[in-house]
Amino acid sequence: MAVRPKWTDFPTSNVRRYLEPGPIVLVSSAHEGRTNIMTMGWHTVMEFTPSLVGCVISSANHSHKMIRRSGQCVINLPTTKLTDVVVGVGNTTGAEIDKFAHFGLTAVAAERVSAPLIAECHAAFECRLHDDALVDKYDFFVFEVVKAHVAATPKHPETLHYTGGGVFVVSGKIISRRLMFRPGML
Amino acid sequence: MAVRPKWTDFPTSNVRRYLEPGPIVLVSSAHEGRTNIMTMGWHTVMEFTPSLVGCVISSANHSHKMIRRSGQCVINLPTTKLTDVVVGVGNTTGAEIDKFAHFGLTAVAAERVSAPLIAECHAAFECRLHDDALVDKYDFFVFEVVKAHVAATPKHPETLHYTGGGVFVVSGKIISRRLMFRPGML
Numbered sequence: 083m084a085v086r087p088k089w090t091d092f093p094t095s096n097v098r099r100y101l102e103p104g105p106i107v108l109v110s111s112a113h114e115g116r117t118n119i120m121t122m123g124w125h126t127v128m129e130f131t132p133s134l135v136g137c138v139i140s141s142a143n144h145s146h147k148m149i150r151r152s153g154q155c156v157i158n159l160p161t162t163k164l165t166d167v168v169v170g171v172g173n174t175t176g177a178e179i180d181k182f183a184h185f186g187l188t189a190v191a192a193e194r195v196s197a198p199l200i201a202e203c204h205a206a207f208e209c210r211l212h213d214d215a216l217v218d219k220y221d222f223f224v225f226e227v228v229k230a231h232v233a234a235t236p237k238h239p240e241t242l243h244y245t246g247g248g249v250f251v252v253s254g255k256i257i258s259r260r261l262m263f264r265p266g267m268l
Numbered sequence: 269m270a271v272r273p274k275w276t277d278f279p280t281s282n283v284r285r286y287l288e289p290g291p292i293v294l295v296s297s298a299h300e301g302r303t304n305i306m307t308m309g310w311h312t313v314m315e316f317t318p319s320l321v322g323c324v325i326s327s328a329n330h331s332h333k334m335i336r337r338s339g340q341c342v343i344n345l346p347t348t349k350l351t352d353v354v355v356g357v358g359n360t361t362g363a364e365i366d367k368f369a370h371f372g373l374t375a376v377a378a379e380r381v382s383a384p385l386i387a388e389c390h391a392a393f394e395c396r397l398h399d400d401a402l403v404d405k406y407d408f409f410v411f412e413v414v415k416a417h418v419a420a421t422p423k424h425p426e427t428l429h430y431t432g433g434g435v436f437v438v439s440g441k442i443i444s445r446r447l448m449f450r451p452g453m454l
């Protein structure tokens with residue numbers, strides 16, 4: 083069982099801090115008394131305020147219908163400590179197993195949505211469906227992050243970034259060029 | 269001047285290999301005899317075949333109109349060798365300078381689009397506008413990658429992933445879990 087980070091509230095307008103680098107995330111959902119978790123690598127920040135995130139959630143995923151029908155999900159950010167959980171979640175289906183139980187993850191009640199937070203993750207972003215205009219055509223959901231929880235440490239968590247083929251690259255070293263940016267461009 | 273990698277053709281259906289990890293990219297464009305380059309961190313893979321990539325290109329960017337009007341662009345993948353170029357491109361505007369000249373970058377003719385490739389990048393993906401349904405509302409463009417050029421080495425280039433605030437995280441270490449994946453899930 084992984085250590086549970088201590089979360090604090092985080093401004094929803096700055097979730098790009100964690101999502102723009104493109105990490106693999108765990109998406110949790112709830113519908114009609116059941117929960118599920120899926121891995122997701124196809125997502126992008128779309129706006130600061132409202133805090134919008136666009137995500138491709140294939141209709142081949144058991145989570146797709148749960149998220150579409152409930153209009154909610156939580157985007158959870160795992161670190162490299164959870165690598166094997168990430169791989170396991172991505173290689174199983176919620177149609178057959180209870181992923182929280184199977185992978186020893188802790189479901190914590192969210193504040194603004196019914197989908198559960200995953201306590202072992204570095205951060206958790208509560209989302210409501212904002213726009214489903216491209217769901218039928220591309221399985222593309224636009225969510226609004228309505229509440230953000232982030233662990234204060236480590237400041238730069240080691241995240242997983244998927245390349246396909248079973249291979250992840252890991253974000254590690256930090257490069258700051260803050261002084262080279264025009265203030266309005268930060 | 270950075271070294272120019274030697275590109276070979278790469279299957280467009282597998283550009284997720286380079287884009288799914290979420291790197292900052294340089295988007296080049298051409299319209300009415302002028303070229304431009306912008307940095308972009310808000311993008312996601314959307315489909316394997318056709319090879320679709322969704323991108324937020326703010327209307328505040330000089331490139332926005334050039335890309336919308338021409339219906340084309342090139343998504344170029346810089347590595348950490350180009351860190352200062354990436355920062356410079358993101359902190360200047362094509363309304364005032366010629367970015368290829370200013371940053372010593374080499375424009376190479378593309379095969380399928382009129383926008384130029386950036387020779388110093390590890391990879392370059394020629395794109396045509398596929399769907400503009402969400403452009404007015406979210407500045408969100410869906411492009412089809414119609415031709416992909418990738419350097420064969422290094423196999424895992426060190427890429428930049430932006431967090432905001434002038435800080436990048438760098439993809440470094442590789443983790444392979446290939447043997448833990450169900451074949452259909454790779």
